[in-house]
Amino acid sequence: MTRTVVALCALIALGAVAGVAASRLDVQITLSVLIVLSALCMYNVRRVLIFAVVLVPLISLVRRLVSGGRVDSDPLVLVPLILVMSVLLVRFFHEHEKQTRANWVNRLVIAFAVAVAFTLVLRTVTAIAPLYAAGAIVVPLILIPLVVDGRVPDVWLTADRVIPVLGILVGLYGVYQFFFLPEWDKSWMIASDLNSIGAPNPLEVRVFGASESPGPYALFVGLASVVALAKATITPKLVARVLWFACAASLTVPLILSGVRTALLAVAICAVVLALIRGKGFGRFLPIILVVLVALVLVRILNALDGSSSILSADRYTEFDSDTDGSFQARLGILQYFFSPLKYLVGNPSENRADSLVGDTIVQYGYIAGILITVLCLLILLISLRNMGARRAETASLSSIFIVVSSVSGNVFLSTFGIVIGLAFAATAKAYFASRQTRTPIPANEDHPDKRQPDRSGKYRKLSVN
Numbered sequence: 001m002t003r004t005v006v007a008l009c010a011l012i013a014l015g016a017v018a019g020v021a022a023s024r025l026d027v028q029i030t031l032s033v034l035i036v037l038s039a040l041c042m043y044n045v046r047r048v049l050i051f052a053v054v055l056v057p058l059i060s061l062v063r064r065l066v067s068g069g070r071v072d073s074d075p076l077v078l079v080p081l082i083l084v085m086s087v088l089l090v091r092f093f094h095e096h097e098k099q100t101r102a103n104w105v106n107r108l109v110i111a112f113a114v115a116v117a118f119t120l121v122l123r124t125v126t127a128i129a130p131l132y133a134a135g136a137i138v139v140p141l142i143l144i145p146l147v148v149d150g151r152v153p154d155v156w157l158t159a160d161r162v163i164p165v166l167g168i169l170v171g172l173y174g175v176y177q178f179f180f181l182p183e184w185d186k187s188w189m190i191a192s193d194l195n196s197i198g199a200p201n202p203l204e205v206r207v208f209g210a211s212e213s214p215g216p217y218a219l220f221v222g223l224a225s226v227v228a229l230a231k232a233t234i235t236p237k238l239v240a241r242v243l244w245f246a247c248a249a250s251l252t253v254p255l256i257l258s259g260v261r262t263a264l265l266a267v268a269i270c271a272v273v274l275a276l277i278r279g280k281g282f283g284r285f286l287p288i289i290l291v292v293l294v295a296l297v298l299v300r301i302l303n304a305l306d307g308s309s310s311i312l313s314a315d316r317y318t319e320f321d322s323d324t325d326g327s328f329q330a331r332l333g334i335l336q337y338f339f340s341p342l343k344y345l346v347g348n349p350s351e352n353r354a355d356s357l358v359g360d361t362i363v364q365y366g367y368i369a370g371i372l373i374t375v376l377c378l379l380i381l382l383i384s385l386r387n388m389g390a391r392r393a394e395t396a397s398l399s400s401i402f403i404v405v406s407s408v409s410g411n412v413f414l415s416t417f418g419i420v421i422g423l424a425f426a427a428t429a430k431a432y433f434a435s436r437q438t439r440t441p442i443p444a445n446e447d448h449p450d451k452r453q454p455d456r457s458g459k460y461r462k463l464s465v466n
Contacts, residue, residue: 133349171250
């Protein structure tokens, strides 16, 4: 009865806020307030986090529907990040029984957050864009230590069921966007003047979504395909295996239409890793079948679009010239950041962005932050491979591998997609360190009462655990 009364009061308050906001504030601010308040009214950390995951691929479409073509300011992009921040604030001081001991992943995350904060203070950053970019990478990473030590619940098992469904939805919309290009997408393209997306005409646009660019869109669709492929490989039921494989295969179509080659390559790498480490029996061949199927679909799509689309031509996927490929040259330029530690000792969040997670971090937050994020990604990659071999947290671990590989082509946190990264990394690390803690033996030199026996003189001597 009490919960019903509280829920009713919350709905009335929410309606009152909506009425006042609608009469006095911009429609985007109104929607932002309503979404945040409706999520917090659930008063459940798990639900709020899953709601934030749902918003990751969908909030960009809502933005374009209500923006009227405006690209100057949009508070809606802050909503998923605000929801995660609210969870962190509520649970940071929450009393808990630590499920795992302190580990290097937690220490790296804290050190990285301190390095980013130090740069922002040193450069006296007050502009919204660099502050949002810093929050977009720090806030999701803070989820890792809080999930590992048990203060924030691990919701990945729910997220990996939601993500493929969301992937199918945004994938279908992406195919529709490519062939028909709705008016709200067209007006946003014209207002934003982002030439890399293509021209505002059907068949002349690379599919875009989250953060209004093909990169984050391809990350989410590719991740959904990887999760579905992992489920198709590890599930024992034939019908479920067929359905998950069909889901993974269908998602490669919008992934190809996005034109993001790195995401497509990351899916192929994950498929090979899955086949070599986790596959068993016929399941070992499913990832390889997907890679072959993607290659066939890619050829068919490029042949079908030959001459009708200038943005997605065969040259983009089949021809490679290191001298003329601008994307390759940009990635090759990452090396200059590693060999210029003094130049980038202190970052500048107002600088132009670089085409990789590590390079962009060095430019924005300094050389030390770049080294920390590099070590963190490599450590997560190693933990993911060990998890795959031990058959624990498999969808989270394969997703982490996909994310680390994709980070070569850009800062994968520069959108709401960072929330999914934080949850995947956290689930991967938690599974690994929890397994280590359960099998850690008592040290041989520890004075444990159960490990000592009296000798002939009546004194106790230490016994070896082995």
